[in-house]
Amino acid sequence: MRKLALSDEILLSVTHPERYIGNELNSVTKDRDSVRLRFAMCFPDVYEIGMSHLGIQILYSMFNDREDVWCERVYSPWTDLEMIMREKDIPLFALESQDPVKCFDFLGITIQYEMCYSNILQILDLSGIPIWSKDRKEDDPIVIGGGPCTYNSEPIADFFDIIYLGEGETDYDRLFDVYIDNKNNGGTRLSFLEKAAQIPGLYVPSFYEPVYNEDDTFKEMKILNDNAKSVITKNVCLDFDKAPYALKPVIPFIKITQDRVVLEVQRGCIRGCRFCQAGMIYRPVREKSLDVLKMHARAMIESTGHEEISLSSLSTSDYSRISELVKWLVEEYRTKYINISLPSLRIDNFFLDMMERVSDSKKGSLTFAPEAGSQRMRDVINKGITTEDIMSGSGLAFKAGWTKVKLYFMLGLPGETDEDVTAIPDLANDIAMNYFDTVPKEERKGKRVDVNTSTSFFIPKPFTPFQWAAMDTKEEFLRKAHLVKETMEKELNHKSLRYQYHESDLSELEGVFARGDRRLSKVIYDAYMSGCRFDSWSESFKYDIWCEAFEKNGIDRDFYTVRERGADEAFPWDFINVGVTKEFLRREYENSKKGIVTPNCREKCSGCGAMMFGTGVCTAERSSV
Amino acid sequence: MHGRKVICMKIRIRFKKHGPVRFIGHLDTMRFIQKLIRRAGIPAAYSEGFSPHQKLSFAQALGVGVESEGEYFDLELNDDLCEELSSGSIIERLNACSVEGIEIKDCVKLPDKAKNAMASVFAADYHVRIRKGHELSFDLKKAVDDFNNAKSAKVVKKTKKTSRDLELKDLVYELKTKEDALFMRLNASSANSVKPGLIMEYLCEKNGCGFDPLSLMITRLDIYDTEMKPLSASGIHF
Numbered sequence: 001m002r003k004l005a006l007s008d009e010i011l012l013s014v015t016h017p018e019r020y021i022g023n024e025l026n027s028v029t030k031d032r033d034s035v036r037l038r039f040a041m042c043f044p045d046v047y048e049i050g051m052s053h054l055g056i057q058i059l060y061s062m063f064n065d066r067e068d069v070w071c072e073r074v075y076s077p078w079t080d081l082e083m084i085m086r087e088k089d090i091p092l093f094a095l096e097s098q099d100p101v102k103c104f105d106f107l108g109i110t111i112q113y114e115m116c117y118s119n120i121l122q123i124l125d126l127s128g129i130p131i132w133s134k135d136r137k138e139d140d141p142i143v144i145g146g147g148p149c150t151y152n153s154e155p156i157a158d159f160f161d162i163i164y165l166g167e168g169e170t171d172y173d174r175l176f177d178v179y180i181d182n183k184n185n186g187g188t189r190l191s192f193l194e195k196a197a198q199i200p201g202l203y204v205p206s207f208y209e210p211v212y213n214e215d216d217t218f219k220e221m222k223i224l225n226d227n228a229k230s231v232i233t234k235n236v237c238l239d240f241d242k243a244p245y246a247l248k249p250v251i252p253f254i255k256i257t258q259d260r261v262v263l264e265v266q267r268g269c270i271r272g273c274r275f276c277q278a279g280m281i282y283r284p285v286r287e288k289s290l291d292v293l294k295m296h297a298r299a300m301i302e303s304t305g306h307e308e309i310s311l312s313s314l315s316t317s318d319y320s321r322i323s324e325l326v327k328w329l330v331e332e333y334r335t336k337y338i339n340i341s342l343p344s345l346r347i348d349n350f351f352l353d354m355m356e357r358v359s360d361s362k363k364g365s366l367t368f369a370p371e372a373g374s375q376r377m378r379d380v381i382n383k384g385i386t387t388e389d390i391m392s393g394s395g396l397a398f399k400a401g402w403t404k405v406k407l408y409f410m411l412g413l414p415g416e417t418d419e420d421v422t423a424i425p426d427l428a429n430d431i432a433m434n435y436f437d438t439v440p441k442e443e444r445k446g447k448r449v450d451v452n453t454s455t456s457f458f459i460p461k462p463f464t465p466f467q468w469a470a471m472d473t474k475e476e477f478l479r480k481a482h483l484v485k486e487t488m489e490k491e492l493n494h495k496s497l498r499y500q501y502h503e504s505d506l507s508e509l510e511g512v513f514a515r516g517d518r519r520l521s522k523v524i525y526d527a528y529m530s531g532c533r534f535d536s537w538s539e540s541f542k543y544d545i546w547c548e549a550f551e552k553n554g555i556d557r558d559f560y561t562v563r564e565r566g567a568d569e570a571f572p573w574d575f576i577n578v579g580v581t582k583e584f585l586r587r588e589y590e591n592s593k594k595g596i597v598t599p600n601c602r603e604k605c606s607g608c609g610a611m612m613f614g615t616g617v618c619t620a621e622r623s624s625v
Numbered sequence: 626m627h628g629r630k631v632i633c634m635k636i637r638i639r640f641k642k643h644g645p646v647r648f649i650g651h652l653d654t655m656r657f658i659q660k661l662i663r664r665a666g667i668p669a670a671y672s673e674g675f676s677p678h679q680k681l682s683f684a685q686a687l688g689v690g691v692e693s694e695g696e697y698f699d700l701e702l703n704d705d706l707c708e709e710l711s712s713g714s715i716i717e718r719l720n721a722c723s724v725e726g727i728e729i730k731d732c733v734k735l736p737d738k739a740k741n742a743m744a745s746v747f748a749a750d751y752h753v754r755i756r757k758g759h760e761l762s763f764d765l766k767k768a769v770d771d772f773n774n775a776k777s778a779k780v781v782k783k784t785k786k787t788s789r790d791l792e793l794k795d796l797v798y799e800l801k802t803k804e805d806a807l808f809m810r811l812n813a814s815s816a817n818s819v820k821p822g823l824i825m826e827y828l829c830e831k832n833g834c835g836f837d838p839l840s841l842m843i844t845r846l847d848i849y850d851t852e853m854k855p856l857s858a859s860g861i862h863f
Contacts, residue, residue: 012690017689
C-alpha cells in the first residue's frame, strides 16, 4: 500500500482530502527505479478543475505509454492545505507516488487562462523550486509550460525553462529522448536547454531578451544563444486520426464537472470569429474519422464505466459527419443506459429530432451564443449567425416544447455603440415574443418562457484580428452592463427576461496579461508574494493587492488595455508562427471596421496562412456549404 | 422503456475498504461502485422512468477516514442476462475493474422476500486504535471495566439541528479492550445508531480527559442484522 505524503490528521482537517490521495481509477503507477524520466504534470488550479481538463488526460496517457517515462499529476493545494504545508514544511508532491515534485526531472504546467498565473508561482514555491528560472540549479526539475496562454507567454516567460508551442501530441518524444541522452552523457542543464531549443516548437525564454522602444512599446527579441530559433513555429498534429487519445482517462472519486466520456470530434474551427483566439491558433481544422470516433467511444465507455458521453470541439455543428455520428451514438448507447449529451449544436429540425431521441422528455435549456446583439456588430466580429437563424431555431425549439433559452453576449467589442448594446436586451425580448407568437396559449400548459442573458467583457487576445484593438475601461464596461440592465427592465416581456454580467476587475487584469510583455513578471511575483492566488475564484481574488503590485513596479495597466496599437507596431508574440499571418489578421481587422464578413474555411480559403501545415480543411476538397 | 418487465435477481455484495481510499466519502464511494458495476459488465437491473438508474442500495454510510472489512450493497440483476454468472465470477469481474483498497470479498443471492441491506442493519463491530502521538492519559482497561459495571451511561448526542439524550448501555452490546485497542459492538440501526467516536468521547469525559476525534483509527469489522448474523449470511452462494 502506498504511503501518503500527508498524515491522517492533516487529511482529516482539510476540505476534500480526496484531492490529495491519488489512487484513482486508471491512474498509472510505475516502479520509480525502472523509469528513466519522471514527469510531474500540473494543472495550476484546484483538483476538480484540473481533472476536468482533456489535454492533460491525453498527454498523461501518451507519456505513460512510454516504458521509460512515468508521468504523474499535480494540482494546486487549496489555501487551507497550503497553510499547513508551510507551517509543517511539507513540500508539494505528485499524486501517484506522493513523492516531492522537486525530485522529478520535469514539472510540466498547462496554462489555460491568464488568471492562473499567481497559482503557477504557488506551485513552484511550494515545490521548493526557485521561482525565477535563472535561479534554478542543476538538480531542479526542468519547468516546461504549454497550453493556450503560451502563444503569448511573455508575462510568465521568466518563470519557465521551456515553453512548448502547439499541440503536445507531436514532439514530446523527441524532447524526452534528448533529455535522457543528455543525462546519460553527464550533460548540464544548459546543454540540455540548448538542445531543446533546436526542437521545433520549443521556446527557451532565457535565450531571448526583449528590447523596447522609448515609448515603452515592444521593439524586438534579441537572441542571446546561437541555438535559439528566430521564429518558432507551433507544433501541429498532421494526421489527426493517428493522434494519441486518452482511451483510459483517470476517473476521480470526487464528482467533477466533466463526469462523462469526452469524445473530441475535431480540432480547430472553420468559422473565423474575429474575437476568438482558439479559432485562430488551432487552425487548420482537422476532423477525426467516424471509425476512429466509434473506436474511441467504445474504448472509453468500457474503461470508465461512465453513464454519459458528450462530444467536444470548438464548433461541433461544423463536424462534417455530425448527423451520422449522433445517429450512431443513439443506436449504440440508448439501450445501454448511457446518456448522450449534445453540446450546443446549430438548432434545426435534425438537432431537435436527435434531442427528442437522446433525452426522452427532459427538456433543459437551449443555448445560443450570438455574442453581439445587433446584426451590424455580428458582422464586425464575423459571427456567422443571423437574427433569422436565432428566431427560426428558437421557434422550432419552442414548438417542440422547450421553454428555457440561454443567451451569451460580449460587451465592449471594437466599435460598439450604445445602439449595439441595447440591441442585446431587444434581441432577448424578441426571442421571448417569439415564444408567445409560435406557441398558442392553449398549448403553453401554464408555462412561461425564460430567457437568460449573460454578458462577458471582451478582452482582445494575441493572434486575433482584434489584437490591435483598444479594450474598454472597467468603468465603460460597467456603464454598458447597466445600460443592458436598464433597457431590459423596460422591455415588453421583461418578466420573462433575466440578466447577469461578470465582474470587470478580473477582466481588466486578464486584458493586461493577455497582451502583456516580460516586464509584467515582476508584478506577478510581487502580487504572489503579497498573497494573491486563486484569482479566478471570486472569494480569493484580491484586486487591491494586484493594483499595489502594478504601482510598485511603475507599470501602467492602461498601456496594455485601453491603448489602440499602431498598424505597424511590433508585438512581443510576433516571433511565434501559428500559421495564421499577421497580414491576414490585419486584413481581417480592416474588414471588421467595414463590416465585411469573411467566409468560413469550407466555403472559401481566405489565405490565412495555416495552409503551410498542409493538412485538414486546407487540403480537403471544398464543398459549397 | 425497453418493453416487457424483467424479473430481477437480487444479490448482496460484501467489500473491504482500506488504505488511502478511506478518505473517499460515502456518496463518492457509491458513484465509484456504480461505475465499477458498469465496467465489470455486471447486468444490473435499472429503474423505469426518464433517468433510469441501477437498482442499488448500500447498507450504511462509512465515515471519512474509517476503514472497513465489511461493507455491503445490494444489487438487482437483470435475470435475462445473468445465466452464466456465479458468486465467484461476479467477485472476480468486479475486482478486475476496481482500484487498490476497494476489494470485493463476497457475493450471495438473496431470497426474494429479503429486506434490503439498509433496512436489515442492526449492529456493527468496530476495532478502534489510538493514534500515535495521541496517547490517552487514563487507563483504558479500567475505563472499559467501569463502563461495563455501570448501570447507566447517559450521553447527549448532538447533530446539526437536534440534540437528544441516549442511554449507551442500551446501544453498546459489547465493549472490551484488545491489547492497546478497543473492540466495540454497537447499535447501527437507522433509528438508534451510535458511532465509536461517541463511545470514546464518553470514556474520555468520564476520565477527565478531552476528546480529539483525530486520535482514533477506526476499522468497521462487519455489519449484522437483527438476528446478529452478518448481512452476507442472509443469502446463499450461487
